[in-house]
Amino acid sequence: MQFHVVTGFPKLLAGPLSESIIKRARERKLVEIFVHDLRDHTTDKHRSIDDYPFGGGPGMILKPEPIFRCVEHIQKEFQLAGARVILTSPQGETFTQRKANALAQEPALIFICGHYKGVDERVREHLATEELSIGDYVLTGGELAALVVMDAVIRLQPGVLGNLDSAVGDSFQTSGLDYAHYTRPEVFRSHRVPEVLISGHHAQIAAWRRAEAEARTRARRADLLQNRTKSDFLTEDRT
Numbered sequence: 473m474q475f476h477v478v479t480g481f482p483k484l485l486a487g488p489l490s491e492s493i494i495k496r497a498r499e500r501k502l503v504e505i506f507v508h509d510l511r512d513h514t515t516d517k518h519r520s521i522d523d524y525p526f527g528g529g530p531g532m533i534l535k536p537e538p539i540f541r542c543v544e545h546i547q548k549e550f551q552l553a554g555a556r557v558i559l560t561s562p563q564g565e566t567f568t569q570r571k572a573n574a575l576a577q578e579p580a581l582i583f584i585c586g587h588y589k590g591v592d593e594r595v596r597e598h599l600a601t602e603e604l605s606i607g608d609y610v611l612t613g614g615e616l617a618a619l620v621v622m623d624a625v626i627r628l629q630p631g632v633l634g635n636l637d638s639a640v641g642d643s644f645q646t647s648g649l650d651y652a653h654y655t656r657p658e659v660f661r662s663h664r665v666p667e668v669l670i671s672g673h674h675a676q677i678a679a680w681r682r683a684e685a686e687a688r689t690r691a692r693r694a695d696l697l698q699n700r701t702k703s704d705f706l707t708e709d710r711t
């Protein structure tokens with residue numbers, strides 16, 4: 473799967489895209505990520521990507537020309553005319569695990585990162601295919617939002633997660649929350665891990681995990697329980 477990020481601040485993305493699971497996924501060519509600097513698509517000598525808002529008021533607005541030019545360059549160079557163009561915005565559809573699963577089916581995604589007071593509205597009207605928000609709060613820019621969406625989508629790509637840290641059973645993937653996890657030591661500062669987990673009894677461990685997932689979903693996110701059946705709770709045995 474291919475990801476393209478259009479940003480005026482490419483350095484904001486460097487760290488998270490070059491560590492851990494995403495780094496390995498890139499090295500193994502399971503995903504390709506291209507970060508495009510908006511300033512490379514400007515035509516004035518100051519390489520400006522923003523300007524004052526018509527009508528006055530505080531804050532700067534990202535100009536439409538470099539964004540259109542950059543996205544059209546990506547569409548042409550990478551033959552991605554049909555790819556979804558996602559404008560990061562606190563006003564967009566709220567990103568969820570369901571949306572991550574849907575986006576993970578796409579061959580490529582193009583993200584536009586806003587900044588300052590926002591993006592010229594014509595980008596939303598005539599270039600973006602959709603707007604995505606990562607929650608009801610306002611960030612300084614869309615880079616972190618694009619990273620959040622990419623991270624959630626990348627870990628769903630076949631082969632990215634090994635069997636041991638598979639996405640099966642993660643919170644929301646089963647329309648509930650995940651069960652509690654423990655590792656060595658068996659006793660830490662006098663706190664013991666639940667006895668059943670060291671019993672070696674696979675059926676009992678699976679039953680404990682199902683009950684645990686159900687109980688914590690009920691206690692913390694009862695809203696997720698609507699429209700779900702008992703089998704939605706994790707049945708996978710990862711012992």
Ligand SMILES: C[S@@+](CC[C@H](N)C(=O)[O-])C[C@H]1O[C@@H](n2cnc3c(N)ncnc32)[C@H](O)[C@@H]1O
Pocket residue numbers: 559560561562563584585586587588589590591604605606607608609610611612613614615617
């Ligand atoms: C300071 S925000 C602009 C907020 C805008 N004035 C508003 O109130 O809707 C700058 C940029 O950060 C990004 N951004 C901020 N909050 C976001 C969120 N919750 N989800 C996705 N992107 C967000 C968007 O790209 C946005 O254009």
